[in-house]
Amino acid sequence: MMIASPKISTNGRPVIRQLDEAAINRIAAGEVVERPASAVKELVENALDAGARRITVDYADGGKTLIRVTDDGCGMTGDDLPLALARHATSKIDGSDLLNIRSFGFRGEALPSLGAVGRLSITSRVAGGEGISLSVEGGRMGPVRPAALTGGTVVELRDLFYATPARLKFMRTDRAEAQAIAEVVRRLAMAEPNVGFTLRDVSGGGEGRVVFRADPESGDFFDALHGRLAQVLGADFAENAVPVDADREGLRLTGYAALPTYSRGSAVAQFLFVNGRPVLDRMLFGALRAAYMDVLSRDRHPAAVLNLTCDPERVDVNVHPAKSEVRFREPALARGLIVTAIRAALMGAGHRASTTVGAETLGAFRAEPLAPVAAPPRIYQMDRASQPALARSFRFQAPEAGTAPGFAEAPSARVEPAPTEPAPEGRPLGAARAQVHENYIIAQTEGGIVIVDQHAAHERLVYERLKAQRAEGRVPAQALLIPDIVQLSDLDAARLLELADDLADLGLVIEPFGAGAVAVRETPAILGQVDAAGLLRDILDDLADLGRSDRLRGRIDAVLSRMACHGSVRSGRQMRAEEMNALLREMEATPLSGQCNHGRPTYVELKLADIERLFGRR
Numbered sequence: 001m002m003i004a005s006p007k008i009s010t011n012g013r014p015v016i017r018q019l020d021e022a023a024i025n026r027i028a029a030g031e032v033v034e035r036p037a038s039a040v041k042e043l044v045e046n047a048l049d050a051g052a053r054r055i056t057v058d059y060a061d062g063g064k065t066l067i068r069v070t071d072d073g074c075g076m077t078g079d080d081l082p083l084a085l086a087r088h089a090t091s092k093i094d095g096s097d098l099l100n101i102r103s104f105g106f107r108g109e110a111l112p113s114l115g116a117v118g119r120l121s122i123t124s125r126v127a128g129g130e131g132i133s134l135s136v137e138g139g140r141m142g143p144v145r146p147a148a149l150t151g152g153t154v155v156e157l158r159d160l161f162y163a164t165p166a167r168l169k170f171m172r173t174d175r176a177e178a179q180a181i182a183e184v185v186r187r188l189a190m191a192e193p194n195v196g197f198t199l200r201d202v203s204g205g206g207e208g209r210v211v212f213r214a215d216p217e218s219g220d221f222f223d224a225l226h227g228r229l230a231q232v233l234g235a236d237f238a239e240n241a242v243p244v245d246a247d248r249e250g251l252r253l254t255g256y257a258a259l260p261t262y263s264r265g266s267a268v269a270q271f272l273f274v275n276g277r278p279v280l281d282r283m284l285f286g287a288l289r290a291a292y293m294d295v296l297s298r299d300r301h302p303a304a305v306l307n308l309t310c311d312p313e314r315v316d317v318n319v320h321p322a323k324s325e326v327r328f329r330e331p332a333l334a335r336g337l338i339v340t341a342i343r344a345a346l347m348g349a350g351h352r353a354s355t356t357v358g359a360e361t362l363g364a365f366r367a368e369p370l371a372p373v374a375a376p377p378r379i380y381q382m383d384r385a386s387q388p389a390l391a392r393s394f395r396f397q398a399p400e401a402g403t404a405p406g407f408a409e410a411p412s413a414r415v416e417p418a419p420t421e422p423a424p425e426g427r428p429l430g431a432a433r434a435q436v437h438e439n440y441i442i443a444q445t446e447g448g449i450v451i452v453d454q455h456a457a458h459e460r461l462v463y464e465r466l467k468a469q470r471a472e473g474r475v476p477a478q479a480l481l482i483p484d485i486v487q488l489s490d491l492d493a494a495r496l497l498e499l500a501d502d503l504a505d506l507g508l509v510i511e512p513f514g515a516g517a518v519a520v521r522e523t524p525a526i527l528g529q530v531d532a533a534g535l536l537r538d539i540l541d542d543l544a545d546l547g548r549s550d551r552l553r554g555r556i557d558a559v560l561s562r563m564a565c566h567g568s569v570r571s572g573r574q575m576r577a578e579e580m581n582a583l584l585r586e587m588e589a590t591p592l593s594g595q596c597n598h599g600r601p602t603y604v605e606l607k608l609a610d611i612e613r614l615f616g617r618r
Contacts, residue, residue: 033113035171036063036160037180042110043155044188047071050153053216054196057185060203062177064160064168068202072152075126078144081134084122085111085141111155115139117167118160124153138163174203182212186232187278190271190305193217193228221254229256229305233269237262237303242349244306246341249333250314253341255306259349260295260595262303269303274315276307280324284308287335291342294463295592296599304342308334347591351428351603428588429603432580439571441580448607454583456596458569461586463597477507477522484520484532485513492540493518508535 033039040057047055050073060066076084114120115136125131125147133147161167171177182199189197189212196216202208214231217224222243230238241256258269272284292302316327328334429452430445441452488496493516496503500510507524520532569575569583587593587602596602 033110033117033160035180036067036177037184039063039067039110039114039118039157039160040069040181041184041188042114043067043069043157044185046110046155047073047153048188048192048195050074052152052195054198056198056200057181058200058202058208059178059181060201062171062174063181064171064174064177065158066202067157067160068154070152070154075129075151075153076122076124076132077126077129078132081122081124081132081144082141085115085120085134085136114157114160115141117163119158119162121156122153123147123149123156125149125151127151178211185212187271189214190225190228190232191273191276191278191307193221193224225254225256225305233303233305237269241303241305242345244304244341244345246337246344248337248340249330251308251310251330251334251337253306253308253337255304257291257306257342257345258303259352260292260302260346260592260599261601263292263296263300263599264303265299265301267301270301271305273305273307274317274326275309275312277317277326278324279326281326283328283331283335284338287338288342290335291339291346292599294597295346295595300599306338306342308338310334349594350589350591351587351593427584429584432577432584435575435580438574441575441583443580443584445605448605448609448611450584450603450605452584452587452603453596453601454569454573454575454580455571456600457583457587457593457602460593460596460602461583461590464590464592476525477504477509478525479522480520483513486518486520486533486536488516488518488536488540490516492516495540496536503539510536 033042036059040059040063044055044057047069050071052071052073054072056070058066058068058070111120111122116139119135119137121133121135123131123133131147131149133145135142161171178201185197185199189195194216197212197214198210199212200208201211214228217227219227222245226238226243229241237258238256240262241258244253244255244257246253255273267285270285270288272279272281272288274281274284288302288304288306296302314329316329426446428445429450430443432441432443434442435454436442439454441450441454443450443452493512496510496518497512503510504522507522508520509522511519511521513519518536520536523530523532523535575583594602
């Protein structure tokens with residue numbers, strides 16, 4: 001039985017007809033306003049374009065029944081308001097150059113789209129002018145009326161999607177929509193640290209509940225951004241992130257990248273901006289991942305807030321309805337800047353590790369609370385009268401022959417003799433004092449202790465040494481007795497041969513071998529036996545996905561990492577005091593030594609004050 005196609009009219013030839021303005025606006029709203037968070041994004045961006053210094057966002061029922069954005073921007077006049085609600089009317093561009101875009105908005109679609117699917121009212125006042133108001137409901141615009149307002153603009157959107165009931169069925173729960181709104185405001189707050197943001201949930205009426213607040217930051221860019229990130233992402237991120245500031249050929253990357261030991265289980269703490277615009281661009285996120293490639297394991301994700309600025313004509317922001325994706329004129333340059341800038345910033349951090357590692361260690365030390373039992377008040381030694389005789393007798397002594405085993409006879413740590421010269425407690429990683437369980441070095445610093453995983457630490461040191469040797473010259477290659485002939489498409493073969501010189505520097509030598517074929521003459525010696533066809537196809541996949549390939553370099557780094565693991569100090573090996581101190585000094589001098597090749601911390605630092613709190617001394 002044949003089923004009629006729903007796309008084909010059964011009444012003969014389909015008739016082409018012009019849609020009315022209301023239908024056009026509702027169709028456009030489906031692209032621009034996907035959910036309440038999309039409406040908040042458009043309205044807050046309009047406020048930022050108007051020069052607002054303080055922005056307040058109120059919402060009710062997840063934004064479904066009310067969204068109100070109040071700002072102290074430049075405002076609009078009575079002549080501006082009707083134009084602002086007309087399609088493709090904007091003050092951001094004049095239409096002569098669609099590449100030189102220096103504002104958040106530029107299409108002139110948001111306000112008319114919102115007015116087509118909800119009940120929209122705008123109240124505004126310019127400096128020295130009168131307050132005015134205009135309402136539009138389901139695409140029908142009312143007259144301009146006088147209104148009371150001290151300055152700026154208030155945009156109120158009620159009953160979103162009431163004019164398109166089918167869209168309401170696709171809304172998520174109030175809580176989920178509210179979380180999406182909060183995420184939008186948080187991202188824009190990070191993009192504009194000098195602007196104050198307040199987000200309130202006014203469900204049920206009244207003043208509502210403040211969900212998020214970020215006061216305007218002062219100072220230079222990095223100080224302001226650091227303060228804003230502490231407000232938005234928390235003090236832990238701000239404390240464990242390093243500043244990034246690099247430029248190359250007119251592109252500049254600024255922001256903060258977290259230490260590898262402050263990694264996350266998902267990509268929830270990655271925020272990227274292009275010319276201050278929040279973006280969700282696959283190429284940029286891939287570059288961020290590549291920058292942390294050899295300091296994080298595959299199941300961990302870096303945390304970063306980065307802004308890439310350039311001439312607006314070098315990036316196209318008009319490639320996605322929500323303006324969340326961009327297209328660079330020189331994508332390889334943008335990607336390379338991100339990778340090199342972050343790696344340089346992380347290397348500049350030296351041996352530093354995340355402070356949260358120490359906090360987690362202290363948390364693991366704390367004993368579970370015991371059930372209360374009736375007991376007499378405890379009297380501590382410091383509360384008793386001085387007992388000099390007892391104090392003089394309390395000494396560690398060598399065990400007498402035949403005594404029962406005890407603490408002094410079976411120590412859990414190898415204690416080295418005190419060095420003859422003053423120990424370097426003033427160094428960042430202190431002076432080695434003991435080795436416990438033949439794997440962990442205990443070092444004393446001026447303000448606490450450091451516990452070092454000797455195998456993980458030495459593994460990173462050896463790995464960095466091997467990479468430095470590789471950087472000094474070409475990667476050694478091994479010639480194949482019989483070249484591998486790999487059949488590819490003409491396009492894929494041409495793309496690989498364009499990179500022949502770069503691949504040769506990594507030990508992979510390829511030559512053309514007829515139409516669509518490539519001959520592999522040499523492969524990196526460090527890789528041993530190689531599946532040449534599989535390697536070339538992996539490289540092509542990377543080129544298609546990211547515009548370039550780090551597959552071969554990543555494979556070589558992985559082999560170097562394995563070599564470092566096998567060539568490092570093994571767990572269970574006893575180390576002399578001079579060896580332990582030499583390891584500490586080399587860690588202090590080696591970048592990225594705060595984590596092993598897999599992103600795990602190589603050492604934990606505990607402050608003396610925290611240790612004393614564990615024992616109730618503070």
